[in-house]
Amino acid sequence: MERLESHACFGGAQTVWKHASEVLGCEMSFAVFTPAHAAGERLPVIYWLSGLTCNEQNFITKAGAQQFAAQHGVILVAPDTSPRGADVADDEAYDLGQGAGFYLNATQGPWAQHFKMYDYITKELPKLIEAEFPASDKRSIMGHSMGGHGALTIALKNPGRYAAVSAFSPILAPTQVPWGEKAFTAYLGEDRATWAEWDATALLAGASERLPVLIDQGEADPFLENQLKPEIFAAEAERLGHPLTLRRQPGYDHSYYFIASFIGDHIAHHAAALKG
Amino acid sequence: MERLESHACFGGAQTVWKHASEVLGCEMSFAVFTPAHAAGERLPVIYWLSGLTCNEQNFITKAGAQQFAAQHGVILVAPDTSPRGADVADDEAYDLGQGAGFYLNATQGPWAQHFKMYDYITKELPKLIEAEFPASDKRSIMGHSMGGHGALTIALKNPGRYAAVSAFSPILAPTQVPWGEKAFTAYLGEDRATWAEWDATALLAGASERLPVLIDQGEADPFLENQLKPEIFAAEAERLGHPLTLRRQPGYDHSYYFIASFIGDHIAHHAAALKG
Numbered sequence A, B: 001m002e003r004l005e006s007h008a009c010f011g012g013a014q015t016v017w018k019h020a021s022e023v024l025g026c027e028m029s030f031a032v033f034t035p036a037h038a039a040g041e042r043l044p045v046i047y048w049l050s051g052l053t054c055n056e057q058n059f060i061t062k063a064g065a066q067q068f069a070a071q072h073g074v075i076l077v078a079p080d081t082s083p084r085g086a087d088v089a090d091d092e093a094y095d096l097g098q099g100a101g102f103y104l105n106a107t108q109g110p111w112a113q114h115f116k117m118y119d120y121i122t123k124e125l126p127k128l129i130e131a132e133f134p135a136s137d138k139r140s141i142m143g144h145s146m147g148g149h150g151a152l153t154i155a156l157k158n159p160g161r162y163a164a165v166s167a168f169s170p171i172l173a174p175t176q177v178p179w180g181e182k183a184f185t186a187y188l189g190e191d192r193a194t195w196a197e198w199d200a201t202a203l204l205a206g207a208s209e210r211l212p213v214l215i216d217q218g219e220a221d222p223f224l225e226n227q228l229k230p231e232i233f234a235a236e237a238e239r240l241g242h243p244l245t246l247r248r249q250p251g252y253d254h255s256y257y258f259i260a261s262f263i264g265d266h267i268a269h270h271a272a273a274l275k276g
Helices: A056-061 A067-073 A111-112 A117-132 A144-156 A176-186 A202-203 A224-228 A230-240 A257-273 B059-063 B064-074 B109-113 B119-132 B146-157 B176-186 B199-206 B224-228 B231-242 B254-274
Strands: A004-011 A013-022 A027-033 A042-048 A075-079 A136-143 A165-168 A213-218 A246-248 B004-008 B010-020 B028-034 B043-049 B075-079 B135-144 B165-168 B212-219 B244-249
Touching: A004 B254, A013 A056, A013 A117, A027 A056, A027 A117, A027 A144, A027 B004, A042 A117, A042 A144, A042 A257, A056 A257, A056 B059, A056 B135, A067 A075, A067 A257, A067 B254, A111 A176, A117 A136, A117 A144, A117 A165, A136 A144, A136 A257, A136 B075, A144 A202, A165 A246, A165 A257, A176 B010, A202 A230, A202 A246, A213 A224, A213 A230, A213 A257, A213 B059, A230 A246, A246 A257, A257 B004, A257 B064, B010 B064, B010 B119, B043 B119, B043 B146, B043 B254, B059 B075, B064 B075, B064 B254, B075 B119, B109 B176, B109 B231, B119 B135, B119 B146, B135 B254, B146 B165, B146 B199, B165 B254, B176 B224, B199 B231, B212 B224, B212 B231, B212 B254, B231 B244, B244 B254
Parallel strands: A042 A075, A042 A136, A136 A165, A165 A213, A213 A246, B043 B075, B043 B135, B135 B165, B165 B212, B212 B244
Antiparallel strands: A004 A013, A013 A027, A027 A075, B004 B010, B010 B028, B028 B075
16 A cells, blocks of 8 residues: 555645555546544545546545544545556446446456456445454445445445445436446446346335435436436335435535535534434 | 635625636636625625745635635635736746736836736726626725735825735835846836835835735734845834834734634725725
């Protein structure tokens, strides 16, 4: 593990690291914010999953989350969004390949070799974080857009593992929208039966844990109608009695200006669950 | 004036604009954060001047200032750092030419035609802001690095015009450091007598107004010793009895992680003066 950056920030440290991922078979970068803490103290960890085209930098430079993590005494971990490198499969489009890992384990074609972001986020990364940083084994997960899809599917597939889950503008029914149909066809193949285990709406019925879901969605988000579809997820949550707080924020778009405006609420929500 | 971007943000709007600057003879971009306000209400304005290599984007995406501007009811204006364009003089180095306007009026060589950032920031831009936005004529000014130099020199040269001035990691004695010597030689010529009116330390003795100066300086800033030199400015302020709060922040560097950590204090300081 090599440290690429270190900056004092709100009394703690914002660092960026590179390591050789066994699961992904490539070098990966991830960012960690560690608040000020007592020697020997171990803090709970919030994992942040970013959206299409992002890497580990977007969240740490633009979301303004560190001040709230410092206030609540939680670590923030923001990984890259896909395997990377010259020998990793890629596509010219922004919504497939590098920068577009969709937090699943690919089974098809050239993608199957490296695109195992689900295993990376749920197994390899937390093991590394809990070994190398002052992190406890209390975890929660959140994300934006493709990363909101990642956070929700990962939490739903791992009952008991995450103390809280939330999302900004998540892709909530990827098997029914263009972004998801394109990526899942490439990564998982034509058989749609294999797609359901990576779709938050489809996973909801089988959830053995009623982990409350917090979602913020901007009403001026240009992807709202065709790609995000919170109404499909909300209807399924209501049918099943799954606890959901879906906040539709008038005027807000898909950008980090939206995330920054409400990240304090999300960090507070996670911190309460992590420390409760 | 053309609107390039508009994002809801902390209950207000973060916008980015382009206009044809008469003073600079080129198209210029600037960013404005306008908090929620009553119809017809006019709010005071804080001008932010960015550092070398920056444009109007750095501050609005990375500083996390909007939340505090929303809280205090002040407008934030962040202009680009120099004239721009294919027919504007430039240099390959990051510290001269486009992205390095130094907030002065150039008199020499190819720079004299467009590099009039002092006139742009003190005359053309506020006139535009006060005509086109819900802005009162109450103004204050702050900045980072080269922009901290800009904020201090502009405030010192215009007594009564700015209600407050502050800076992060400012270049405080440009006539005595490599960045300033290089830029001033190019923009102002070899005669060092002409440089003094663009040097905050040199301007302090002639200041007819004792406007308190607030400075935050990171102690792990790699430019501290050779380029910033707060000790020269502090000694002159002490000699003259000019009110100065110089906060040396252990561990902090020159980045926006540093700015974000203390921007709330600066906005509060400005808001108190603007509304006092």
